[in-house]
Amino acid sequence: MRPALRRLALAACSFVLLSGCAGAGTSKTSVSAADTQEVTVIGTDCSAESRVVAALYGELLTAAGQKVRTAPTAYASAADTVKAVLAGDIGLTPAYETAMLRALPGGDRLPGNMAATLSMALPPGIVALKPAAAERGVVLVVTRATARRHALRSLTDLSRAGGRLTLGGPASADPDAPSASSLKKTYGVTLAPAGTSRTADVLVLRGTAPSIRKDALVVLTDPKGVIPPEHVFPLIGAPNADSTARKALAGVNARLTTEQLAVLVASVEAGRAPGEVARTWLRAEGLLS
Structure with missing residues (x-):
């Protein structure tokens, strides 16, 4: 091959190779936000309360476009799920005020100010969202x-x-x-x-x-508060607590009462799947289409 033709051929090959690398680079940088979104792993304990509330959280997050999966094994207690969130093993769990404080070192309760207690007791990177009216205490x-x-x-x-x-x-x-x-x-x-x-x-x-x-x-009502509060709330790791997740989970917190939770628990204990029970209630409340 003549030198001039050889130079043209090499230039053409170089152009093809560079075009291919540029194409690969473009493809890599165009990955959608949904593909890189943090997956929220939801953990529960073995109780019907924990499983059905976790199902409520999962349904709402999924409907909001969040990636969700359930931890493969239930934890032994509510305290264990709290510790799993703190360790980063799971990203979200239904938690209960006093039970969570017992699981934290130095988690003493400030009388009359549970919100401040939770904010002071939790380490950085862990968020206690607003509790529901529902209690399991x-x-x-x-x-x-x-x-x-x-x-x-x-x-x-x-x-x-x-x-x-x-x-x-x-x-x-x-x-x-x-x-x-x-x-x-x-x-x-x-x-x-x-x-x-x-x-x-x-x-x-x-x-x-x-x-x-x-x-x-x-x-019987407890006007002097001898029984500590156990409102249910989402305990979530900061990477999973973006504005979309917070808004979705707020739907449960604004609607769920102890009486309603008791009905959901009864359905689960009667043998219905927590996910089915959660979807039925959310649709009835207008929180899920």
């Missing part, structure tokens, strides 16, 4: 007959029974459950320990226990 309940007999509406009213009532129930060993001594100190109420849950006059239950609605039990 313990409550003290009585039957309607007992409420009528002693005119009971609040824990203060228990003093009218004159020490004749007993205290017990499935959640009486819960860390948040008030003891007979704490009730006496706060309300001046004397309650004897019951032999079994069946014989207790005042039952300690989870606020989401299906039996409250099923048996029309009366929940």
